[in-house]
Amino acid sequence: MPRLTHTGLSDEMCGERQGAHTEDRKLMKIGVHVSSYTWPGGPQRLAQDLTRIAQAAEHNGFDKLSLMDHLWQITHNGPPEHEMLEAYTTLGYLAARTARIQLLALVTAAIYREPGLLAKAVTTLDVLSEGRAWLGIGAGSSEQEARGLGLTFPAAGQRFERLEEALQICLQMWSDNDGPYAGKHYRLARTLNSPQPLTRPHPPILIGGGGEKKTLRLVAQYAQFMPTATRSAATTTTSPRPSAARLTPDPAGSM
């Protein structure tokens, strides 16, 4: 099985983006996370509302705009019947309506898309946004929506195995190696990915989750960023140094 690591990438990318945005050396970058689409204008105005939000965020100096990768609204934010948009379709739409703000799913459930297709989606977002895509990815945690829509939702151990293989496949597809990939769960005959992302060596990778046994190892091995929940923000991201910060989780927080 191919074993890809971030050798030569992570140390350079910790805390700073390589590529199109290296001119920005701010100590702290602030992004906005959209976790609900239930707004007064309803579905008929969703496209206009999203455009206004994204353009206002960009105009006001926000560095990133992230969306959830859920199929139904999650319990914390509302009932499952509330509006939810597919993440990568929405990010592609926003890429066309903005010019500078970075875009990501916070976070993609690795099990929802075959990894080859996920790598193509993030690559496409990066190319069409001219280098503004991140890969935010996690093992997946919303069993109800997955089972409701007929998506696979294996046990936690297997979800983490699939997450790691998805990371390996994305990194292989973002490298010069277009050879086969043979993992326990995924087998790809040829990992050809053309065009390659504009962000080199690849879009920054953020791995969601806070588990010390599995997630921290995956972050150290494959990613540049990990989220840390705080009392006043649903998510902050930091470099993959386990000693950087351990703050009290409180997903209810917001800006």
Next chain:
Amino acid sequence: MNALIQRMRELAKLGITHYLGPVPNIASITPLNLLGQRVIPAVDEL
């Protein structure tokens, strides 16, 4: 707003480099404008 800026200072000292969070009543745009006028410039100066 001041509390949020102070929180950013604390997080920056801990090595946190990015901050992502939901914004209440985001569809009204007003909160985004307030954050852009008061918080982001202050954080840029950290």
